[in-house]
Amino acid sequence: MPPTKKPGAPRGRDLSVRVKTARQRSHASTLWLERQLNDPYVAAAKRDGWRSRAAYKLLQLDEKYRLLKPGMRVVDLGAAPGGWTQVAVQRVRPAETGGIVVGLDYLETAPIEGAQMLMLDFLDPTAPDVLKAALGGPANLVLSDMAAPTVGHRQTDALRILSLAETAFAFAEEVLAPGGAFVTKLFQGGAEKELLEPLKRAFTSVKHAKPAASRSDSSELYIVALGFRGTK
Template sequence: MSGTGGKRSDGDRPLAVRLKTARGRTTSQQQWLNRQLNDPYVTRAKREGYRSRAAFKLVEIDDKYRFLKRGQRVVDLGAAPGGWSQVAAQRVGAAAGQGRVVAIDLLDMAPVAGVDFEMMDFLEPSAPERLKATLGGPADIVLSDMAANATGHKATDHLRIVALVELAAEFAREVLAPGGAFLAKVLQGGTEKTLLADLKRDFAKVVHVKPPASRADSAELYVLATGFRRPLPSPLAGEGGEQSSDCEAGEG
């Protein structure tokens, strides 16, 4: 027996929800809609008032690593539609004035309780200082669930998302307070080795994590870097000379 409302059948298992019509939709569109209709995280997001199923990825990662804490300042890059911002605001107590969350995106975003929104490009030279002014100081956490627009070519898409994460990491270095954390989406592939090496230089701990809400057939996973340490300036800096090109990052 087929179902269209997700009702339960024998064995107390939910029946698959099927599209009533495929008219006017491509095969890929039909597959995406079928997946959405039968995704328990989509159903749960609607029930709990989250704007996207992606909210549960952040929930699950933070439940495991506990890096979001009351009173922290958080930046959410590429925030629209706002699922991650909702979770961050709840966990740092932003709605109660205990913390601060600033969401950044090129697209407009409907207001989220406890979240300040800035429509801007985080790559603009003025973005770090503008952000810190809005936060009232340096950030404790920088979040990025951004993904570059897909081309359909796996190797190209992988390179593009790694490049985007590298830019987000550079932004994080500009705005994070010592001890801060950076969480970003990457793709499994291998070309992220340079990214990981750079993060390990500037953070005390770097781990890969794939939360249960991340679909099993997806190549996405997340990199979580905690314990940010600002690189020490070169001993030659400020003495009229340029910084040494082979200067290693310190552990200040």
């Protein structure tokens, strides 16, 4: 079963953990490990039963925008390892309400009770039809936390994630019911402006959001589009 903890700032630590560089580990890997060990959201996720610290990003977005409700049909794109899907199941309560939560990723994801987990690349031409069949009807919310592997070049990384966001938006336009919502991750860098205009035409409200759980040194942000106007 998914965790039942409410969202909130995780409890801090009294002491930070320092990691020595091992012979088999690069300096960059050591810094990453040190950051993980000292990240309060990583510790909170282990304590609260979430599969990843990313769960707190969706919890905080939901707290602000009221995205998830019992009985909804929800799609989680880029679901692995399953933190966002866990949150969706907790809020939608499929077993009680008849709602549907579908998670998709090209990485294998362990089953989550109450959700349908699909192992398939979203860019595969068959993916939209597979998702539509799993939903069994119009979606109320399409979530995308997808991100292409970064190359370290800010503009290139921003363009790559923008391409994924545009593809997710095209899918959302196909499956969302009127009044539905769409949430997608982007990287700051100017490229996000190319997505805003079509989103503003398709939804009544489009907001930028950076949850507290997003690392301060990360350029990621989320676009929250509410009130889908419906297809013509």
